[in-house]
Each structure stands twice: as structure tokens, then as C-alpha cells.
Amino acid sequence: MSEKQSLNLTLKVWRQKSPKDKGQFETYSVSNISPDSSFLEMMDVLNEQLITEGKEPVAFDHDCREGICGMCSLYINGHAHGPDEDVTTCQLHMRKFKTGDTITIEPWRSAGFPVIKDLIVDRRAFDKIMAVGGFVSVNTGGVPDGNAIPISKAAADEAMDAASCIGCGACVASCKNGSAMLFVSAKVSQLALLPQGRIEAARRAKNMVAKMDELGFGNCTNTAACEAQCPKNVSIANIARLNREFLCAKLKD
């Protein structure tokens, strides 16, 4: 890599000591960033620099760094997971930026996801929603025959597409209403589309929506900003399915 290709950037990073701290932006400069590095590797470079300077490193969530765990977040220049499409922050390459750019890095912002520290937010609300219905109950006993229940290719594909949701929360972060409908609809859909999931479908839709409302997430106004910012390209068609499942379940009560 030639010196000419490397990036010199100004970073405006949200720093917040604790959930109750007011927080503010701090400006940092990083230089010699490889365009081939990932965004999180660039954050690592920044943190190395801060540690060397005797300063507190920036706290941010990350785990697998291959786009499947849903831990990384970051609102980069007004986009959840940055300006690239269908990728998580860990898959975002620095070649998407130009030398001299100022990059603003903020945490997910929504009442449902309070900031814990710097860029880390509390996303346990999603776990609470999953706990009330995001599963299929299975009796103990012998291993069932995998091919005993036929499932059409179309249904299996659609269920898999919904199941690609990694629960990162970009949908809530990018929604002007702080709505979790894309997440909940993906989780309801991945099971509602399969015969194994149909048994608890009505109860699942009602419980998960009730929990979502209770935790203070907003109402969907179908702007589709969630779909546009979702790193897994989960479709808002799932939201229509959730509405259908929920309304049918309520009407049957």
C-alpha cells in the first residue's frame, strides 16, 4: 500500500462516560488509515492512539467482525452502519471515505436503546421481545425426521430471508419513530412462514407486539428507512405479515 492511498481523517466521536452523563462530541484526527481496513479497524487505530496518549479509549460494540453477530452498531455520517448498503459496520471498508473527510460517529439513538457508554447502547429490549415469543416450543423425545413436514421452496426462502435479521437494531436507530417493527416482524415471519411455527403464531404475534409497545418503541409509519438501512436487507413486506398475523390473532380473541 502506497502512502498516497492512505487516508487522513477527522473523526467527530460521541463520548459519554455513563448512562446519566450528558455526553458530547470529541474531535480526533487519525492518519495513515489503509483504505482496505474495515471501519472497526480504523476505530482500533484511534483507540491505540488514545491509549498511547494516556486517554480513555472509545467504547464501541463489536464481536464477530464478519457481519453475522449483530453486535456492531454506530451511526456514521447519518447512516446506520455507514454509507454503504447491505453491510454491517464491521464490513464497511474505509475505501468508502476520502482523505480529508470528517466522519461523525454517533451511538444508536432511541428511547428503547439508552446509551451505556460512548457508542455502546443497551439493546436488551430485543432480548425481552424474543423471550415472550420468538421461539418454537419443542417436546423432548426422539429426534424428528427432518423431511417429515414438507415445506415449499418459496416459503422456506422467505423464512430464511426473514431469519437473516441479526438483531443489530439499525431499524430502530434509523426509524424516525424509533419503531422496532422491522425486527419484530422478521422474528415473527421467520416462524410464521413455517408449519412448525404456525402452532404458536397467534400467541407469538400478540405477545411480541405487546412487549414491543411496553418497552416504549414507536409506531411504524411505513417510511421504509429501516429496510434501506438494514444490513441484511430485511423487507418491510415482513411488517405487512406481522400486521396481518397480529390483527387476525386479535380478531379471533
Next chain:
Amino acid sequence: MANLFCSSIGKKLIMSISGLFLILFLLFHMSMNVVALISESGYNAICEFLGANWYALAATMVLAAGAVFHMVYAFVLFFNNRKARGSDAYAVTARPKHVEWASQNMLVLGITIGAFLILHLYHFWAKMQLVELQHMMGMHVSEEAMALATDGVHWIRHTFTSPINTILYVIALVAIWFHLTHGFWSALQTLGWNNLKWIKRWQTVSNVVATIICLGFAAVVVVYYIVSIM
């Protein structure tokens, strides 16, 4: 079922059904207005038919209820959503590709339409059905006002000789167009009547319905204004 309307989706169901009902009304209203371009006596016959009769009054009440529900729940949902968004705003925001401008500005568009509605009711309803109603209730109404109460064409001419009114109506129609392009397919999405294939189709139908409604209304406004200055 009992607590359906307390849930987020239940509240949106009210927005959806009242919105679809108002779209049906707009289609009817637009079709009626276009008659004024074809036959002025025909248009006045419709006005007479829709005067202060029991069926027209009942329909007006249902329509008003639909509009009030739509407006009240718009604010209920708006304040819920404001709370859910949290008090900390992003320093940098960007509208992602494929996100319609109208979808993010439905409340502003709605308030614009609501303000226009007051002007529109003053221009027409207050001079027509309200006058008949006052007469029916035994209030003093001049003979001239009563004669004009079913003369819809007179009030169209009267309103659209003014360029200011013409411009205000066209601006309102643009706001209605934007509101409907998002509102129609969004209502169907909320009802759950959508899927991967139909999203694009419903969005196209939305644009077509919004365009037909607004062009129909605008044609009457513009034609009557042009005729007035010629």
C-alpha cells in the same frame, strides 16, 4: 379484541381505515366536481340532492367523524413516536435512498390539508349545507342566501375568480397528492394486505389514485379561473 385499539398496530388500524374512507370520499367528491365541467345544471342537481337532507346530513356526520378520528390519532401516534425517538437527536441525518419524502412528512402535509379544509369549508359548506341547516332549524336566513345554497356553480365561480384562492387550492392539492401517494399503500400495508410482490404494485396504484384525484380537482379550479379572466 377489547384492547386492540390500545396497541400500536390497533391505533394504526384506525389511521388506516379512516384514511381509506377519506380517500373513497375524495374520489366521490372529485367525480362530482368534474360534473361541473361537463354540465353546470347537472352539478347543481347533485348539490341539491346533497343539501340538508337526512341522508346527506348523516353522511356528513360519518365523514366528519372519519376526519376527526384520522386527525386525532395522527397526533396520538405522533406524540408516541416523538417519545420513542428519545430526547437526543442525531447530529447528522441523511434520508436513505428509496425513502419517499412524503412518508417522512405526513404530519406536516396533514396539517397543511387541515388548514386548507377550514378555508374550503368556509368557501363552500358554510354557504351551502350550513345555510340550509340554519334555515331548517328556524334561524333567520335571507332569501338570497337560501337561493344560492344549492347553486354550487355560483360558489365555484365566486371562489375561483380570485387568483389567491386559485393558488391556495392548487397548493393544497399538491399537499393532498403527496399525502395520498404515501397514505394509500401505507393504509393497505397496515391492514396487512401487502407482500413482496405487491409493495411496488400498491405504490404505483397509490401514485395513480393520487394523481387522478388531484388532477380532477385541479381541472375544475384552473378551468373556472381561466374562464373568469377571459
